[in-house]
Amino acid sequence: MTNFLIKRAVTSALSLFILVVLVFFLIRLTGDPASLFLPLDASEEAKEKFRDLNGLNDPILHQFFQYFSDLIRLDFGISLRRAEPAIDSVLRGFKWTLQLAAITMSLVASLAIIIGSIAAFRVGGFFDRIVTFFSLIGASAPDFWIAIVAIVVFSVGLGWLPTSGTGTIFHWVLPISVLFIRPFGLILQVVRGSMLNVLNAGYIKTARAKGVKDTPIVFVHGLRNAMLPVVTVIGDQAAGILNGAVIVETIFGFPGVGKLMIDSILQRDFAVVLASIIITAVAIFVMNILIDIIYAILDPRIRY
Amino acid sequence: MKYSNYFKSVLVAILISLPLSVKANDVTIVLSEELDIVDPCEASRSNIGRVIAQNVSETITELVPGKGLQPRLAESWEDQGNGTWRFNLRKGVLFSDGSAFDAEDVAHSLKRIKSDQLSCEIGIKYFGGIEISTNIIDAHTIDITANPAQPILPLLMSVVTAMRSTEPMDKYVNSPVGTGPYTFDQYLRGMQINLSANTNYWGGSSAVKSAKYIFRSDSSVRAAMVSTGEADIATNIALQDATNAGTDFSYPNSETLYLRVDNEVAPTNDVRIRRALNHAVDREAFIGTILANGTIPATGMTPPSTIGYNHDLRPFSFDPKKAKELIAQAKADGVPVEKEIRLIGRTNNFANVQETMEALQAMLQDVGFNVKLEMYEVAEWLDLYSKPYAADRGPIIVEAMHDNANGDPVFSMFFKYATGGAQSGRDDLKLDKMIADATAATGAKREAMWKNTMAYIHDEAVIDILLFHMVGFSRVNERLDFIPTIKTNSELQLSQISFK
Numbered sequence A: 001m002t003n004f005l006i007k008r009a010v011t012s013a014l015s016l017f018i019l020v021v022l023v024f025f026l027i028r029l030t031g032d033p034a035s036l037f038l039p040l041d042a043s044e045e046a047k048e049k050f051r052d053l054n055g056l057n058d059p060i061l062h063q064f065f066q067y068f069s070d071l072i073r074l075d076f077g078i079s080l081r082r083a084e085p086a087i088d089s090v091l092r093g094f095k096w097t098l099q100l101a102a103i104t105m106s107l108v109a110s111l112a113i114i115i116g117s118i119a120a121f122r123v124g125g126f127f128d129r130i131v132t133f134f135s136l137i138g139a140s141a142p143d144f145w146i147a148i149v150a151i152v153v154f155s156v157g158l159g160w161l162p163t164s165g166t167g168t169i170f171h172w173v174l175p176i177s178v179l180f181i182r183p184f185g186l187i188l189q190v191v192r193g194s195m196l197n198v199l200n201a202g203y204i205k206t207a208r209a210k211g212v213k214d215t216p217i218v219f220v221h222g223l224r225n226a227m228l229p230v231v232t233v234i235g236d237q238a239a240g241i242l243n244g245a246v247i248v249e250t251i252f253g254f255p256g257v258g259k260l261m262i263d264s265i266l267q268r269d270f271a272v273v274l275a276s277i278i279i280t281a282v283a284i285f286v287m288n289i290l291i292d293i294i295y296a297i298l299d300p301r302i303r304y
Numbered sequence B: 001m002k003y004s005n006y007f008k009s010v011l012v013a014i015l016i017s018l019p020l021s022v023k024a025n026d027v028t029i030v031l032s033e034e035l036d037i038v039d040p041c042e043a044s045r046s047n048i049g050r051v052i053a054q055n056v057s058e059t060i061t062e063l064v065p066g067k068g069l070q071p072r073l074a075e076s077w078e079d080q081g082n083g084t085w086r087f088n089l090r091k092g093v094l095f096s097d098g099s100a101f102d103a104e105d106v107a108h109s110l111k112r113i114k115s116d117q118l119s120c121e122i123g124i125k126y127f128g129g130i131e132i133s134t135n136i137i138d139a140h141t142i143d144i145t146a147n148p149a150q151p152i153l154p155l156l157m158s159v160v161t162a163m164r165s166t167e168p169m170d171k172y173v174n175s176p177v178g179t180g181p182y183t184f185d186q187y188l189r190g191m192q193i194n195l196s197a198n199t200n201y202w203g204g205s206s207a208v209k210s211a212k213y214i215f216r217s218d219s220s221v222r223a224a225m226v227s228t229g230e231a232d233i234a235t236n237i238a239l240q241d242a243t244n245a246g247t248d249f250s251y252p253n254s255e256t257l258y259l260r261v262d263n264e265v266a267p268t269n270d271v272r273i274r275r276a277l278n279h280a281v282d283r284e285a286f287i288g289t290i291l292a293n294g295t296i297p298a299t300g301m302t303p304p305s306t307i308g309y310n311h312d313l314r315p316f317s318f319d320p321k322k323a324k325e326l327i328a329q330a331k332a333d334g335v336p337v338e339k340e341i342r343l344i345g346r347t348n349n350f351a352n353v354q355e356t357m358e359a360l361q362a363m364l365q366d367v368g369f370n371v372k373l374e375m376y377e378v379a380e381w382l383d384l385y386s387k388p389y390a391a392d393r394g395p396i397i398v399e400a401m402h403d404n405a406n407g408d409p410v411f412s413m414f415f416k417y418a419t420g421g422a423q424s425g426r427d428d429l430k431l432d433k434m435i436a437d438a439t440a441a442t443g444a445k446r447e448a449m450w451k452n453t454m455a456y457i458h459d460e461a462v463i464d465i466l467l468f469h470m471v472g473f474s475r476v477n478e479r480l481d482f483i484p485t486i487k488t489n490s491e492l493q494l495s496q497i498s499f500k
Helices: A002-027 A033-037 A044-053 A060-072 A086-121 A126-140 A143-157 A169-199 A202-209 A214-242 A246-251 A257-267 A270-298 B002-017 B046-052 B103-113 B121-127 B219-227 B271-279 B320-332 B353-366 B378-385 B410-417 B429-440 B443-460
Strands: B026-031 B061-064 B068-071 B074-081 B084-089 B131-138 B141-147 B182-188 B192-197 B210-215 B248-261 B341-346 B371-376 B396-403 B465-476
Touching (some): A033 A044, A033 A257, A033 B378, A086 A169, A086 A214, A086 A246, A086 A257, A143 A169, A143 A246, A169 A214, A169 A246, A202 A214, A214 A270, B026 B219, B084 B103, B103 B131, B103 B141, B219 B465, B248 B271, B341 B353, B341 B378, B353 B396, B371 B378, B378 B396, B410 B429, B410 B443
Parallel strands (some): B026 B210, B341 B371
Antiparallel strands (some): B074 B084, B084 B141, B182 B192, B248 B396, B248 B465
């Protein structure tokens, strides 16, 4: 396992390096930050001064090696827009996104696994049909529409919840609910499908023949063996949220890293874009390693 | 007992987490975008100005809608000749940290907005190409000299925010200290900014004792926040969200929408073609449909409240027949009227921009122009809108909105129309001279010269397709006594808000 972890860390670092190189050069092809930062009427002299001040006139390779040598010292550069270290902006946003992802995915995983397993056990029954119907709607409904409708109904109409923001636990209800719906529908369908395969396996029939009760059949014998594809999809969905739940962050005013990243791309704030990408990439690499470890725990046949 | 304690604890936890009720003298303002920098030298940027300008940091003079230029930190000013103006500063003014405001602070603020180590928008936008020097006569009197001389220097001082002479020349400040009626207390980045009343303020107290600014980029959410009482003022709400006549105010927002036409490339270098383009547009059809009621067809680049705006000019009539005749005349003279014209729009520039651009394209096509619509995000759009233009660009028409809330056309005309202007589509020595002369003139002469310049641009040279003076919407909680004005686009003075 140790060897595996070292190998994964090395390959992840290599991937991260390639990602940083690509983003560093590609984002510089997308436009001049001086034109976006300075007023429209700025003279070419003012733009030149801005570029000089921020090292944008240096040869591109010089900029890259400078950036990389700073990065090795964990110096991610200064945000052009915010006049503060880029890493401060990113970590501040990432903290919110991480909380949002952790709470949402915990709820999604636990509820989807339980409900999906029950639906599979009673396949074709009323509960299964209802669950399938609503999970398919959830998996296909657009986030932005659900978010706006939720605000109109629960905040403006009923007055039960605040429209947006982060001040109290009530502020978290709508964003988490909206973020919950799509991965919940998707993972529930995966759990159901995977459980259907497992519940028809020989060892389940044997367990039934031996008189094992339904609950242990589903949640002990069946679920563990059905979990491998489910863990993969959970990891994929969690990575999506870690990358930034942009729609939810935008509509509910959550100061997460997704909105920060989009804003920084539009403003050509290179240091923040790169810092956001590095931090989220590292988080996703770590999560993928954890998923590999979970695979090994769930299925002892998997050896690293 | 054990369970009852548990439930009590849960209840207390929930009650603690409930939003605190809004205090009577506090206001919450929801803005459409977060502030990146809060340095007063950037206060001319609208999102920063709405929080900082005249609330935290005051300007030397102040342009008041309907009243013209008024004293603020300077009580009076006089022209000393040779580009020098003397400003007599208000006595007894303190910064919110208790230090006294004096001429040294004004001199430092002027130097700082032009600092090489910063990129202050006020310095770049309003003092680009102007050398400023100061001579402190005494603590409350300062001579300011502009080179070249600026007849409107007192007006230019209405954008200069006063900062302490101790503020660094090479670093933006994160917690500005000003002389304004409010102190900048806290910025929780991504979440909120808190201001509270400045007890040292020279102008007395205001009804609003504290203000919280929060940021929501979605217009419908901003509007909903006022409806639910979570906020008191929501700025920049979209037309489709302005549904409550009791709380939603429309006001001219100092933006002018226009199509910049390239006057140097065929076929749009022919005045008949530019006239045809103007006659092809049915301006009235936009108003009350995809643009708000109250939108005004434009005949000038600046808002009608600007001095020198020529109110005698009339928008081009919607006359497709005339447009077709003009195209036919040009074609007969060998103008390549069939050439494809690129119509460039900027995504997210204003509500319904896509629909507006598609309608414009259809109108131009209806009279026979070969128009291709291209929509770009801001960085790509800027490359097409601002100089240097590509040599092989071909005929190009660029949609843009121009903001001038500063009361004088000088802030627009050079950049948009002079040969050296960054977004000018025309090289015209006659117009260059008209702009230079009007810029140097004062009083009634200045006003008349700007009027003539606008008439030349609109009626004679037909340089571009002026479309609309736009309106903005803000939703205001019914508990407030506050009506947004043309200045709300760039500043929102808390001291002008009272409670019903």
